[in-house]
Amino acid sequence: MGLELARLHAPGLFILAPLAAAALAAMAPPGRWAWVVAAVCGVVMAGLAFDFARSASEGLPEGYRLGDVSGPFGAALRVDAVSAAAVALVAAFAGPALATAGWLARGAFDRAKEPIAVALLLAMIAGHFAMALSGDLITLWLALQLSAVSAAALTALAGSRDPRALPAAGRALVAAGISATLVSLGALIAFRAAGSVEVRAIAGALASAPTQAAAAALGLGMVVAALSGAAILAPFNHWAVLAVGRAPHPAAALIVGAGAAAGFFAIVRIWSAAAPLGGDWPGAPAAAMGLAGLGLVSATIGSAQAAAASDLRRLCAYVAAAQWGCAGLVLAAGGPGAVAAGVFQTAAASLGLIGLLGMIALVERGGRGAAETGLDGFGRVAPVSAIGVTIVLLCVVGAPMTAGFTAKWLMLAALMERQWWWAAVVVAGATLSAAILAARLCERIWLRAPERLGGIAGERRLGWVWLILGAGGALLFGVQPDPLVRLAQAAAAALLGMPPP
Amino acid sequence: MINASLFLALLYGAGLQAAIAVLLTPFPRLRGTLIGLSAAALALIGLAALSRWDSLIGLSETRFRPLPGAAIVFTADPFGLVMAALIAQLALAGTLYAGAYAHRAPTPTPAHAPLAMALATMGAIMVALSANLLTMFVAYVILALAAGALAGTGVRGGGAQALTLTTMLLTTFAFLMPAVAWTYAIAGDVGFTGIGLSAATLLPLQSDALLALFVLGLAMAALFPAHRWLTDAAAAGGPYAGPLAAGVVVAAGGAALVKVCAFVFGPVLAQARVLADPLALLALAQSVAFAVIALGKDQLGARLGYLGAAQMGLVVAGLLTGVQAATFGAIVLLIGYLFAGATALMAVTTIALATGRTKASQMSGLGRRMPFTFAALLIAALGLAGAPPLGGAWARVWLAAGAGEAGAGWAAIAIGANSILSFAALAPLCLRALWGPSAGPGTFRPDIGSPLLIAPMMVCAIATMALFVFVDPLGRVLAGALEGLS
Numbered sequence: 001m002g003l004e005l006a007r008l009h010a011p012g013l014f015i016l017a018p019l020a021a022a023a024l025a026a027m028a029p030p031g032r033w034a035w036v037v038a039a040v041c042g043v044v045m046a047g048l049a050f051d052f053a054r055s056a057s058e059g060l061p062e063g064y065r066l067g068d069v070s071g072p073f074g075a076a077l078r079v080d081a082v083s084a085a086a087v088a089l090v091a092a093f094a095g096p097a098l099a100t101a102g103w104l105a106r107g108a109f110d111r112a113k114e115p116i117a118v119a120l121l122l123a124m125i126a127g128h129f130a131m132a133l134s135g136d137l138i139t140l141w142l143a144l145q146l147s148a149v150s151a152a153a154l155t156a157l158a159g160s161r162d163p164r165a166l167p168a169a170g171r172a173l174v175a176a177g178i179s180a181t182l183v184s185l186g187a188l189i190a191f192r193a194a195g196s197v198e199v200r201a202i203a204g205a206l207a208s209a210p211t212q213a214a215a216a217a218l219g220l221g222m223v224v225a226a227l228s229g230a231a232i233l234a235p236f237n238h239w240a241v242l243a244v245g246r247a248p249h250p251a252a253a254l255i256v257g258a259g260a261a262a263g264f265f266a267i268v269r270i271w272s273a274a275a276p277l278g279g280d281w282p283g284a285p286a287a288a289m290g291l292a293g294l295g296l297v298s299a300t301i302g303s304a305q306a307a308a309a310s311d312l313r314r315l316c317a318y319v320a321a322a323q324w325g326c327a328g329l330v331l332a333a334g335g336p337g338a339v340a341a342g343v344f345q346t347a348a349a350s351l352g353l354i355g356l357l358g359m360i361a362l363v364e365r366g367g368r369g370a371a372e373t374g375l376d377g378f379g380r381v382a383p384v385s386a387i388g389v390t391i392v393l394l395c396v397v398g399a400p401m402t403a404g405f406t407a408k409w410l411m412l413a414a415l416m417e418r419q420w421w422w423a424a425v426v427v428a429g430a431t432l433s434a435a436i437l438a439a440r441l442c443e444r445i446w447l448r449a450p451e452r453l454g455g456i457a458g459e460r461r462l463g464w465v466w467l468i469l470g471a472g473g474a475l476l477f478g479v480q481p482d483p484l485v486r487l488a489q490a491a492a493a494a495l496l497g498m499p500p501p
Numbered sequence: 502m503i504n505a506s507l508f509l510a511l512l513y514g515a516g517l518q519a520a521i522a523v524l525l526t527p528f529p530r531l532r533g534t535l536i537g538l539s540a541a542a543l544a545l546i547g548l549a550a551l552s553r554w555d556s557l558i559g560l561s562e563t564r565f566r567p568l569p570g571a572a573i574v575f576t577a578d579p580f581g582l583v584m585a586a587l588i589a590q591l592a593l594a595g596t597l598y599a600g601a602y603a604h605r606a607p608t609p610t611p612a613h614a615p616l617a618m619a620l621a622t623m624g625a626i627m628v629a630l631s632a633n634l635l636t637m638f639v640a641y642v643i644l645a646l647a648a649g650a651l652a653g654t655g656v657r658g659g660g661a662q663a664l665t666l667t668t669m670l671l672t673t674f675a676f677l678m679p680a681v682a683w684t685y686a687i688a689g690d691v692g693f694t695g696i697g698l699s700a701a702t703l704l705p706l707q708s709d710a711l712l713a714l715f716v717l718g719l720a721m722a723a724l725f726p727a728h729r730w731l732t733d734a735a736a737a738g739g740p741y742a743g744p745l746a747a748g749v750v751v752a753a754g755g756a757a758l759v760k761v762c763a764f765v766f767g768p769v770l771a772q773a774r775v776l777a778d779p780l781a782l783l784a785l786a787q788s789v790a791f792a793v794i795a796l797g798k799d800q801l802g803a804r805l806g807y808l809g810a811a812q813m814g815l816v817v818a819g820l821l822t823g824v825q826a827a828t829f830g831a832i833v834l835l836i837g838y839l840f841a842g843a844t845a846l847m848a849v850t851t852i853a854l855a856t857g858r859t860k861a862s863q864m865s866g867l868g869r870r871m872p873f874t875f876a877a878l879l880i881a882a883l884g885l886a887g888a889p890p891l892g893g894a895w896a897r898v899w900l901a902a903g904a905g906e907a908g909a910g911w912a913a914i915a916i917g918a919n920s921i922l923s924f925a926a927l928a929p930l931c932l933r934a935l936w937g938p939s940a941g942p943g944t945f946r947p948d949i950g951s952p953l954l955i956a957p958m959m960v961c962a963i964a965t966m967a968l969f970v971f972v973d974p975l976g977r978v979l980a981g982a983l984e985g986l987s
Binding site for chain 1: 565569638653670676683685686
């Protein structure tokens with residue numbers, strides 16, 4: 001009975017449960033209780049999210065409203081395969097981040113500030129879930145602000161131990177301000193043009209009232225620009241790169257993973273509203289090219305930056321920009337195959353990023369810092385972990401029998417089928433850059449002498465949670481990709497307004 | 502039942518070798534013995550499979566389904582079976598030689614080398630027995646990673662490993678993967694027997710672009726500019742230079758290119774002439790230019806590396822003609838090169854181990870103290886030159902006939918030039934070593950003439966000669982596989 005009720009109200013719970021847990025954590029005394037609340041919340045949210053994703057293939061209700069009224073007094077949440085995929089990806093990062101936060105963030109804050117740090121972490125996750133589910137621009141605005149301000153505040157909290165975190169927090173706050181301005185202005189313009197802040201209603205206006213279309217499109221374009229920062233798409237990812245470099249591990253993981261996934265899917269939802277549903281609108285091809293351009297720039301710049309990065313955290317952020325960029329590029333090509341390939345790519349990229357975050361946790365907690373040189377001789381010190389890291393790197397490259405390969409294959413096949421040759425070249429180029437990066441890191445892991453010898457001990461083992469999820473998922477969905485492919489196809493059908501496959 | 506077991510044993514035998522290499526790492530002596538025995542068993546299985554090839558044809562093994570509509574499938578087709586059996590023989594020679602070398606080498610061979618060798622063998626056999634492009638690609642990536650690891654075992658020049666790994670990964674992911682995905686997008690199928698590439702399904706120049714992607718993606722075939730890994734691996738020396746630069750790795754590269762040209766393109770190759778002709782021309786130019794470069798190299802490993810790349814140039818050129826005779830000639834040349842090249846590289850490595858001499862100018866008179874090694878090197882030299890009565894002679898005849906059939910009779914000049922230059926690069930050296938004046942005492946180690954070092958080399962040399970006799974049976978086995986070509 002309770003489980004059924006939870007399933008029925010899952011969309012609301014994704015937002016309200018972390019917020020309630022945040023309040024509870026904030027009230028907890030300094031010590032482990034706040035972390036326990038976070039860990040329990042993380043595990044519960046992860047379970048709920050994967051159940052939600054599984055039920056996506058069995059058909060979901062049309063929508064869910066918090067507050068019974070659409071924005072600005074209530075929140076219209078979209079419940080379909082797209083939000084199921086987005087929620088699953090957010091939970092894939094949020095679950096391990098919360099479950100391991102008590103260990104991996106140890107020492108990052110003053111003890112007295114730990115409860116508020118946990119509360120901010122939970123608030124950030126609530127914002128990410130809300131972003132993944134939002135069906136109207138006001139909810140989107142709120143979600144974006146909740147996650148962005150929480151990220152900035154968490155980074156700033158780490159400033160008491162790491163002075164370089166404060167400038168990074170400042171940049172994050174400025175980015176949050178800019179995105180708030182862009183989304184609110186965009187929502188206002190879209191509301192004036194379409195008479196609604198709901199994305200689907202705006203899409204309808206684009207199709208039926210061409211005179212208002214330009215204004216509505218401008219509004220949506222401003223929202224997309226703001227979301228690009230959250231999705232850490234290059235070149236809007238400067239704030240995120242700085243914050244990821246300085247924030248405690250769980251917060252960095254949420255920025256680079258959960259936040260990026262939620263932001264990316266919010267962009268995709270807006271694009272799908274503007275381009276395929278508004279097929280009569282003459283600006284639809286331009287909208288598709290806009291998304292393709294965003295993907296092109298992000299994939300190209302992200303790949304180049306990743307190939308040159310020597311700091312593992314920054315490298316992770318750049319890899320994310322490149323991988324999400326590829327996904328955007330293939331999504332823009334349109335058609336069920338390409339869109340499904342794009343959605344699959346987001347899942348494969350997430351698995352790779354989860355594994356990379358595990359690698360960073362292991363190296364950092366081993367006292368080697370976040371520099372690439374920390375990987376030297378890792379294969380001799382911790383061979384099992386090193387095998388996991390190697391699998392993850394192969395997934396990022398797109399090596400066979402990993403989820404990354406299936407993603408690359410589907411993307412290339414779809415792009416070539418639609419004769420987007422230039423996009424296929426960009427994806428191949430990003431793969432090449434990832435191959436160079438992986439070869440470089442593998443050389444450090446397996447062929448160099450370790451800085452100092454020592455086994456994996458204590459809290460470093462918590463990094464295994466990430467690594468097992470990333471490497472295990474990469475292998476599992478590489479050998480048996482059907483469940484993910486089905487979810488991706490369902491999401492593609494929902495995005496294109498087609499009946500479920 | 503026996504046939505199916507033979508096929509599966511051939512397919513997975515090298516995997517057992519890899520498992521032994523991993524599990525018995527703490528017991529090096531036992532590991533070496535068991536790896537040698539399993540390599541011998543695999544070679545015997547290969548011979549048994551070859552002797553019953555007509556009963557095995559059509560057997561298949563389906564594994565995972567990593568993509569919607571495409572699975573990992575292996576099948577016993579005539580060409581694949583021949584190549585898999587030959588790879589098993591080359592792997593045995595390489596494994597035994599490396600084991601014997603490790604006992605006598607002044608520096609220990611890296612612990613991961615036997616595992617890399619086993620994985621390379623497994624990858625190469627999987628490439629040969631792959632039933633579709635997806636399977637071939639998966640096997641090719643395994644082989645590329647193993648080749649990168651093997652390249653690190655060279656005794657000279659640490660750069661060979663990075664170069665090999667980088668070349669393999671870059672070409673595989675930048676060219677081969679898009680080529681395979683593109684084929685799938687065009688034909689909706691990746692199976693070698695079911696690919697619907699035809700004039701009707703391809704746009705103008707599409708077949709050319711696709712062919713170029715495949716040729717550039719298969720770096721193991723060592724076509725310029727992706728040849729450096731081969732020349733550097735040969736120059737670096739060490740016990741695994743043979744398997745790398747003239748053994749299982751090159752065999753897999755050649756086999757993959759044969760499958761692409763003969764089975765994926767087949768008759769469609771005739772409409773891809775806009776790029777196929779320049780690529781064939783490039784390969785022919787490589788066969789002559791690299792043989793000239795080889796002549797100028799005093800370091801024996803580098804000389805053999807360039808000679809090998811020159812041979813592979815002829816192989817690639819033959820395959821790109823799309824003519825049955827030239828394709829058959831290219832296959833025979835490839836097989837001949839595998840044995841002759843492996844023999845030569847093992848001989849050169851043995852000479853370096855015994856005397857510390859690595860340069861052609863230092864070989865004079867050495868043959869009288871190492872008669873078996875230099876006899877093997879002389880046979881290899883004749884094999885590379887295509888002198889009768891060795892298999893390379895038939896290969897060149899078929900290649901020239903095929904070139905004439907394709908309207909490029911002038912290519913026979915390049916084929917002849919390659920023969921003369923290959924002969925000039927090695928034969929005089931062997932003659933000087935056997936009958937020339939001694940170059941001084943040096944640091945000769947008389948105990949180095951171990952039968953285990955000599956035997957693999959001599960067996961490969963005998964195989965080089967035996968190919969002359971076996972060309973006819975080989976032609977009968979492959980006749981069905983190549984009948985789609987003009």
